[in-house]
Amino acid sequence: MIAQPLSSMKFVKRPKPERDVNVALEVAAELFSSRVGRKLSLPVPEVYLERTEGDDFALLMDLLEERRGRVPNNVRELGASLPFEEWILNVDLKEEHVMLRGDEGMIVDHGHSLSAWKPLYYIMELNSRPVTRFDLWADESSISEGLEILNSVDLREVELELRRAMREVLDAGFCNLFSPEVMEDHIKISTWILKERKFMVPKFYDLGRKYIP
Numbered sequence: 732m733i734a735q736p737l738s739s740m741k742f743v744k745r746p747k748p749e750r751d752v753n754v755a756l757e758v759a760a761e762l763f764s765s766r767v768g769r770k771l772s773l774p775v776p777e778v779y780l781e782r783t784e785g786d787d788f789a790l791l792m793d794l795l796e797e798r799r800g801r802v803p804n805n806v807r808e809l810g811a812s813l814p815f816e817e818w819i820l821n822v823d824l825k826e827e828h829v830m831l832r833g834d835e836g837m838i839v840d841h842g843h844s845l846s847a848w849k850p851l852y853y854i855m856e857l858n859s860r861p862v863t864r865f866d867l868w869a870d871e872s873s874i875s876e877g878l879e880i881l882n883s884v885d886l887r888e889v890e891l892e893l894r895r896a897m898r899e900v901l902d903a904g905f906c907n908l909f910s911p912e913v914m915e916d917h918i919k920i921s922t923w924i925l926k927e928r929k930f931m932v933p934k935f936y937d938l939g940r941k942y943i944p
């Protein structure tokens with residue numbers, strides 16, 4: 732994504748200009764992750780898809796601050812988000828993606844979650860493995876809390892959120908290659924990811940093999 736601050740209050744993230752199905756999937760992944768993350772009370776910003784000048788669309792969210800080495804005051808909440816980030820297959824979770832609202836850390840950039848930017852063989856390869864590259868200050872206790880949160884997820888509700896996010900992107904029509912058929916394929920793939928990983932992620936932390944990246 733090409734990201735740039737617009738005003739003192741909101742941050743505008745413009746979709747990449749390439750004509751690629753993954754650009755649409757990236758936007759849907761951002762909307763989905765924000766909505767589901769917030770429903771689970773995790774520290775992710777609220778993200779909207781908005782029409783901008785001309786006929787363009789962009790993602791809008793609160794303007795956050797760079798951390799510049801500061802440790803957020805909500806490390807427990809951040810640590811409890813690690814199983815969520817693993818669940819949604821966020822291969823792009825890294826330290827720079829924790830930003831600040833005041834002293835509170837927020838996780839940004841979920842554009843490489845679910846099936847976005849991943850060929851099918853890669854998804855199959857990744858699906859049973861941990862994928863995050865930063866530990867979000869997690870410890871045993873915050874991970875347990877995060878696993879309880881994951882356990883509370885209702886997959887049928889989640890699939891509805893996924894469909895809603897994909898539909899919103901389809902209706903915005905900023906990529907002709909993202910057709911209703913392609914959308915259905917990716918709803919199927921991402922629903923499979925979410926179902927499999929809801930079962931797999933707790934195993935990453937089983938038997939003393941506590942996976943913390």
Ligand SMILES: Nc1ncnc2c1ncn2[C@@H]1O[C@H](COP(=O)(O)OP(=O)(O)O)[C@@H](O)[C@H]1O
Nearest residue numbers: 732733734742792793794795796827839840842
């Ligand atoms: N809500 C935000 N407020 C302020 N800056 C942000 C916000 N979200 C992202 N940024 C800045 O823009 C950069 C790129 O955003 P990111 O969401 O990671 O996009 P990309 O998909 O291009 O990696 C971030 O590393 C950060 O510096």
Ligand SMILES: [Mg+2]
Nearest residue numbers: 823828839840
């Ligand atoms: Mg990024």
